[in-house]
Amino acid sequence: MVTLEDVARHAGVSLATASRVLNGSTRQVGAPLRAKVELAAAELGYRTNVAAQTLARGASNVIGLVVHDLTDPYFAAIADGAMRVAESQGLMVMIGTTHRDPEREIAYVSTLNAQRVRAVLLVGSRVTDPETTRRLRTELDHYRASGGRVACVGQDLLGVDTVVPDNRRGAAELARALAGLGHRDFAILAGPDWLIAPRDRVEGFTGAIEELGLPAPRVLHGSFDREGGYAAATRVSGVTCVFAVNDVMAVGALASFRDRGVRVPGDVSVAGFDDILTLRDLVPPLSTVRLPLADMGARALEMALGPSEGGRAEAVTMTGEVILRESTRGPG
Amino acid sequence: MVTLEDVARHAGVSLATASRVLNGSTRQVGAPLRAKVELAAAELGYRTNVAAQTLARGASNVIGLVVHDLTDPYFAAIADGAMRVAESQGLMVMIGTTHRDPEREIAYVSTLNAQRVRAVLLVGSRVTDPETTRRLRTELDHYRASGGRVACVGQDLLGVDTVVPDNRRGAAELARALAGLGHRDFAILAGPDWLIAPRDRVEGFTGAIEELGLPAPRVLHGSFDREGGYAAATRVSGVTCVFAVNDVMAVGALASFRDRGVRVPGDVSVAGFDDILTLRDLVPPLSTVRLPLADMGARALEMALGPSEGGRAEAVTMTGEVILRESTRGPG
DNA sequence: CTGTTAGCGCTTTCAA
DNA sequence: TTGAAAGCGCTAACAG
Numbered sequence: 001m002v003t004l005e006d007v008a009r010h011a012g013v014s015l016a017t018a019s020r021v022l023n024g025s026t027r028q029v030g031a032p033l034r035a036k037v038e039l040a041a042a043e044l045g046y047r048t049n050v051a052a053q054t055l056a057r058g059a060s061n062v063i064g065l066v067v068h069d070l071t072d073p074y075f076a077a078i079a080d081g082a083m084r085v086a087e088s089q090g091l092m093v094m095i096g097t098t099h100r101d102p103e104r105e106i107a108y109v110s111t112l113n114a115q116r117v118r119a120v121l122l123v124g125s126r127v128t129d130p131e132t133t134r135r136l137r138t139e140l141d142h143y144r145a146s147g148g149r150v151a152c153v154g155q156d157l158l159g160v161d162t163v164v165p166d167n168r169r170g171a172a173e174l175a176r177a178l179a180g181l182g183h184r185d186f187a188i189l190a191g192p193d194w195l196i197a198p199r200d201r202v203e204g205f206t207g208a209i210e211e212l213g214l215p216a217p218r219v220l221h222g223s224f225d226r227e228g229g230y231a232a233a234t235r236v237s238g239v240t241c242v243f244a245v246n247d248v249m250a251v252g253a254l255a256s257f258r259d260r261g262v263r264v265p266g267d268v269s270v271a272g273f274d275d276i277l278t279l280r281d282l283v284p285p286l287s288t289v290r291l292p293l294a295d296m297g298a299r300a301l302e303m304a305l306g307p308s309e310g311g312r313a314e315a316v317t318m319t320g321e322v323i324l325r326e327s328t329r330g331p332g
Numbered sequence: 333m334v335t336l337e338d339v340a341r342h343a344g345v346s347l348a349t350a351s352r353v354l355n356g357s358t359r360q361v362g363a364p365l366r367a368k369v370e371l372a373a374a375e376l377g378y379r380t381n382v383a384a385q386t387l388a389r390g391a392s393n394v395i396g397l398v399v400h401d402l403t404d405p406y407f408a409a410i411a412d413g414a415m416r417v418a419e420s421q422g423l424m425v426m427i428g429t430t431h432r433d434p435e436r437e438i439a440y441v442s443t444l445n446a447q448r449v450r451a452v453l454l455v456g457s458r459v460t461d462p463e464t465t466r467r468l469r470t471e472l473d474h475y476r477a478s479g480g481r482v483a484c485v486g487q488d489l490l491g492v493d494t495v496v497p498d499n500r501r502g503a504a505e506l507a508r509a510l511a512g513l514g515h516r517d518f519a520i521l522a523g524p525d526w527l528i529a530p531r532d533r534v535e536g537f538t539g540a541i542e543e544l545g546l547p548a549p550r551v552l553h554g555s556f557d558r559e560g561g562y563a564a565a566t567r568v569s570g571v572t573c574v575f576a577v578n579d580v581m582a583v584g585a586l587a588s589f590r591d592r593g594v595r596v597p598g599d600v601s602v603a604g605f606d607d608i609l610t611l612r613d614l615v616p617p618l619s620t621v622r623l624p625l626a627d628m629g630a631r632a633l634e635m636a637l638g639p640s641e642g643g644r645a646e647a648v649t650m651t652g653e654v655i656l657r658e659s660t661r662g663p664g
Numbered sequence: 665c666t667g668t669t670a671g672c673g674c675t676t677t678c679a680a
Numbered sequence: 681t682t683g684a685a686a687g688c689g690c691t692a693a694c695a696g
Binding site for chain 3: 352
């Protein structure tokens, strides 16, 4: 293992000089020595020991990213956005997947704290259980107390900079658009009740329907994934329009209807939420609410990395855009 | 920032004792002291400084994962498999995306070396340029010389443990299955020629067709993604069956045909490769070659982490299974 | 511009 | 068992 000291000796300079040319930021080393050091480093095949560097500097070059599930394109898109900004800043990213277990999210924050990462980004819906949230906040506060920066993509419940998708509004606008098509009888394929995002989408949708004086949608719960959508959709009947609280569930619903011989949009219209790029080629094309996923991830990390806004946490709301495609059309 | 020393002092024990109960592996501390230390750590909110630990131990608890593109479900699936084994071993994962730039892959190996990660996993097709491969190998050798472990999911060109998808064989079997349906005139939507995986798939397919005495398929190149498949498909004509070298390109092809009013499988059959789970609900369901993606990622990391097989690199071949679905049927 | 030197926080012999 | 002390490799004053 080649160390800086080896390089310094090999180049005939002091440790400090070697450090300055190889890792120091502001270059203040004479050209000749600089050249010698670089040559020596190359000849010896020197690689900075980042652990030592982190220890000495008291600051690391990595950020932590905590997502629910990387194989869910929703998270992959957000993570990709965040990773691009990390990369542009020369930061490595350490990633953890919770598989929707809030305990693991808390554990990851603790671990990332131990790693002394520069910032941690929590991506995904918060949970309704206040006790869980409180414990997560405690862990985050602990991390922040020692200089860590935090941002979140989700609900603004953590007291940190947050990028908030406007789930209620998006769902409400979708509801109005669907009602505008002539639908009166809706079913909602809802996610688990302990996740806030799907719950908000249900409430936003339901609230708008109510305001329009239409009959309340039937709410069918399922897991927040393709299987959940499939399962919930099998219980749908007597409605002309189905709102799945995310695209992935909508895909499950489409599959379910197909298997049952129910035509979409002939027999029933189906809409989702998120506008997942990977799902763009579905047949029929899915009506949905577009969220700028990659931007959200990028923006959140920028907030975490940027100067703290006078100590107060900032919340940026991202409004989704309703996109009506062929999976929905008027009833009858 | 609470340090181990703070904890030790608070508990009235030595630094060494505190270290042993909080981080040491083999427990050799008396119960009473142990309790005192744990209490002190909890009261003070102590978090191990992993950088210091890594420096002192000379070994870190993180592994590096280098993939082409996280938003491509192919890589997401493999990464997920690898991350599950990492997690089961208490390892954090640091991830880098190259966006298919070989230079960045080399740079990541260097960076991960600097991080002194325990192992690095390179996921994705190798390139045909021997010079690039040589430089990557040099970087890897450098890393391994200092104790780093490496594994690869892709072609066995790096001199490291590798999980090799049998692209040629899979494509050949697919070709035979398609010919078995009665097709004689094929087009291949190929990826870039500098990537070995797509090239192997083309060769495997073409070779099998040739063996059957059928006319050579026309090869249309495009980028190794949805857009590439779309673009290449617009140039297809006069064939009854199209083989896209991966599912993502096949999706693009399907979209292209739909836009042009070409019916699949009515006018033309389409097959892909990989069997991406997220794409399972495509219409029509895609014929493809199934690769056990998550297992491949898991297996590769296990190889990297396991004992080195007598110093010799091991190569495990994963054979794909041909799956004929509704996107293909006999011609005419 | 360059060198000396004191740590950064933790692990790990080596003694007691 | 427990403690003392010597590093791990690098950075950052502080001198010169």
